[in-house]
Amino acid sequence: MEVFVAKSSAIAEGQRVLIDHKGQKIGVLRVNGALHAFLNLCPHQGGPACEGMLIHKIEEVIDEDKRYLGMRFHDRDVHMVCPWHGWEFNVETGASAADGKHKLKRYKTIEKEGDVYVVV
Numbered sequence: 001m002e003v004f005v006a007k008s009s010a011i012a013e014g015q016r017v018l019i020d021h022k023g024q025k026i027g028v029l030r031v032n033g034a035l036h037a038f039l040n041l042c043p044h045q046g047g048p049a050c051e052g053m054l055i056h057k058i059e060e061v062i063d064e065d066k067r068y069l070g071m072r073f074h075d076r077d078v079h080m081v082c083p084w085h086g087w088e089f090n091v092e093t094g095a096s097a098a099d100g101k102h103k104l105k106r107y108k109t110i111e112k113e114g115d116v117y118v119v120v
């Protein structure tokens, strides 16, 4: 079943929309040009994960001689940070950055004729 979310123009790069579908909140966001949709329910303790800030993944930099050179933001990977306790989730997979077995429930998105839908 396709559920209308918003006009495509309402979800620009880095933006998100929350909808209420039968009592469940679903967050829909656009990152790196692609749409992603998740149930707004953190697998840790039920926080509103889809309402957290977006931040590029932080990675450690190691050179060819195995020397640690510090940290940097990843060019592409973006994480959504649950506002309750800071668990981070990859916005492309919904998987927890700390332990991939914990995932946000993901929904398929459809963009057609200038509108965005989620499949529930």
Ligand code: FES
Binding pocket: 042, 043, 044, 045, 046, 047, 048, 049, 082, 083, 084, 085, 086, 087
């Ligand atoms: S409820 Fe999301 S990090 Fe705890």
